[in-house]
Amino acid sequence: MSTFPTSITCTSLSFAWPDGTAVFDDLQVAFGPGRTGLVGVNGSGKSTLLKLIAGELTPADGTVRLAGEVGYLPQSVTLDTGLRVDEALGVAATRAALHAIEAGDATEEHFDVVGDDWDVEERTLATLGELGLGHIDLDRTVGEVSGGESVLLRLAALLLLRPDVLLLDEPTNNLDLYARRRLYAAVEAWSGVMVVVSHDRELLDLVDQIADLRSGEVTWYGGNFSAYEEAxxxxxxxxxxxxxxxxxxxxxxxxxxxxxxxxxxxxxxxxxxxxxxxxxxxxxxxxxxxxxxxxxxxxxxxxxxxxxxxxxxxxxxxxxVRDDDEIRIDLPYTAVPPGRNVLTLLDLELKYGARVDGGFDLRGPERIALIGRNGAGKTTLLRTISGELDAVSGEARAHVPMRFLPQRLDVLDDELSVVANVARFAPAATNNRIRARLARFLFKGAKADQLAATLSGGERFRAALAALMLAEPAPQLLMLDEPTNNLDMASVRQLTSALESYEGALIVASHDMPFLESLGITRTLLLEGGELKEIGREAVGYPS
The missing domain is CATH 1.20.20 (F1FO ATP Synthase)
Structure with missing residues (x-):
């Protein structure tokens, strides 16, 4: 790394989207050494600011000055599945030249490629090992690794570049508990300038300071996210x-x-x-x-x-005074009496290999946490229970009205307004009744008439949740798949308050342990090695 102090300085920064929507107007902010958590409500411009710093976007006015090299991990990581792992890591050419020299080819070009990087393979394998990817062979293709592993591969590629400045945008999205622990360790070990945008409070509790982006201005708070909340x-x-x-x-x-x-x-x-x-x-x-x-x-x-x-x-x-409205709703028809049989799984074999041997029953208003590694089959299980996928064999039967909110939030029709979307799920309800109930989900007046396609991430989630929870008949079993992905802290609080009002049975697949703890989980199910098993609270955590 370079020996001079590293920093990011944004001076008189202005940016607007092509439709004229202003994001920043004369923004002044600087990031110095250490780990900074950049927080703010959805739509405040956090990801846009990282893209401006990384050079992915060009400001309409103002300047971004960087001292040192920049590494940027975007929110959506897409790697060519046909690439070899060493190519995705950016070490393929150096590695090939090194192998040629070791085989006796002393061509000067090979030495130029290697330069001083004679330990490239050892350094690469060590970096992969630190991120829990030591089992991945450098000659494998990216298509052979899971989605979570591809995120860590992209991070490994950045770490191998040894940048002075590291920008991370929602890095724990789509990472399971095991992969998150590896990422947390990498963040703790970072010694340069880091700016991380995240809704993951465990990750934000590892930072040195919080930059709160609100209404186009940044307010600074010393300490981690917990200290920020107290302040x-x-x-x-x-x-x-x-x-x-x-x-x-x-x-x-x-x-x-x-x-x-x-x-x-x-x-x-x-x-x-x-x-x-x-x-x-x-x-x-x-x-x-x-x-x-x-x-x-x-x-x-x-x-x-x-x-x-x-x-x-x-x-x-x-x-x-911040306007942090909370969802407060009364849903009496979602109530499930204790002991009522809600869901039965019997000798269930799922597509892609997972199974539930014997029987599993969900009774009464239980709150189930469904956890497991990426690719274990959690989404497949929920989609099978909801009827979106057919089981290979066995039975999955719900005994009460049920709704499923997938990660994609594709329950909404982008061409319809929020009101019209909810009306699709409650066709007998009057327009006034729908609007009155939507107001409790913070869609008041003209907000309820917005097209779904124009909603921010947090608004879209609230609209999708409203459509399912206000459906008729009222759902007495609600299933959520990674509901906190891409939600800001305010939206997570709104979701938690909404689920506090929900009186039915709940199954939540999530890697977000603080969120699961806030829901009052009664049982935890682990999907591992193709099998679903119940585990105690003391067993929930991060394996070494």
Whole structure:
């Protein structure tokens, strides 16, 4: 690595999408040494900022200055499945030249290719080993590794380049528990400049500082994500107190303005009475009247200005309080009585090899966590239960109304509005009833009329969840596949609050352990080696 201090400096940065939607306007931000967690609500511009820094996008105005080489891991990693692993890692040419020299070919060109990188294979294998990919042969093709392994391969390629600056955009998406642990270790070991965008709070608890991107500006907080949440809670408590103080002051100023108006009206009546009774010469009375009018005007203006100042302070105080609306819904028809048989799996053999030997029953409002490595068959199991896939043999039978929310969120029709999408699942419900219930999912007024295609990631998830949870008949078994992928922290909180209101049975496939813990899981099922088995809470964790 280079010996000079590494940093990222964005000066007067402006960027807008082709349709004119502004993302940044005169953004000023700099990232220094250490690990920075970049957080913010969906649509705040986190991924866009990383792309601007990486050179994937060009700003409309302003500059991005980098000290050192940059490595960038995008949110969606796509590798050519026909590539050999060493090609995907960027070491194929060096490796081939090294093998030629070892075989006795002393051509100068081979030495030029190798340069000082004589330990390329050892370094590559060591990097793969640190990421849990030591079992992958460098001569294999990318098509032979899993989706999660391909993400780690891309990270390995970046680490082998030894960049000064590392940009990671949602790196734990699609990684199982085992792969996440390897990535966490790589992040902890990083000594350069790192900026990571993630909704994974375990990952964010490894960073040194948090950069909160909100309304086109960055606010800095020292420490990891837990420290950030504590600091934010203190800030919000203070902001809410300021709102209460400002509201009290505004009421006081309103009362004083009314009192002033009453006093002025009384003075005016008294002055008019004196004028009518002509107790003093007319000229003196006129002077007194003009003086009183000037004095009254000043008095009224003084109180109106005080009221305007109080209103401005209240507006500022309200702006400082974050609008973190939560989904609060009442879904009584989703309730399942304890002991009610909800789901039966019997000698179930799935496509692609997984199976459930013997019988498995889900009873009452149980909350099941479904965990396992990538490729173990979790999605296949949920799709088979939902009826999307046929079982090879055996039986999967739901005894109550059921809904399934896949990772793809493809339950929505992009050409329809949010209201129309929900209406597809509840055709007997009136438009007013649907809108009233959608408001509890934070789709109010014109928001409910937005086309699904125009929704942000978090909004799309809320709309899909609303469509399923407001369906008729009400679902008494809800199955979710990796629901927190691509959701910001606010959306995860909204999802958690929605599921708190849900009274039916729940099966959630997820690698996000803090999220699973927040749901009040009653049983954990592990799909491993093609078999589904129940494990205790103490067995849930990261294997070594």
């Amino acid at each position: 934010l809670a203190v800030e919000q408590d203070a902001a809410e107190r300021m709102v209460r103080v400002a509201e009290s002051d505004m009421k006081k100023q309103k009362r004083e303005l009314v009192d002033a108006q009453v006093t002025l009206a009384r003075r005016k009546r008294y002055g008019q009475k004196m004028f009518d009774q002509k107790r003093e010469p007319r000229a003196v009375m006129r002077v007194r009247k003009r003086t009183a009018q000037v004095s009254a005007g000043k008095y009224r203006i003084l109180h109106e200005e005080k009221l305007a100042d109080a209103k401005e302070r209240l507006d500022d105080a309200v702006d400082a």
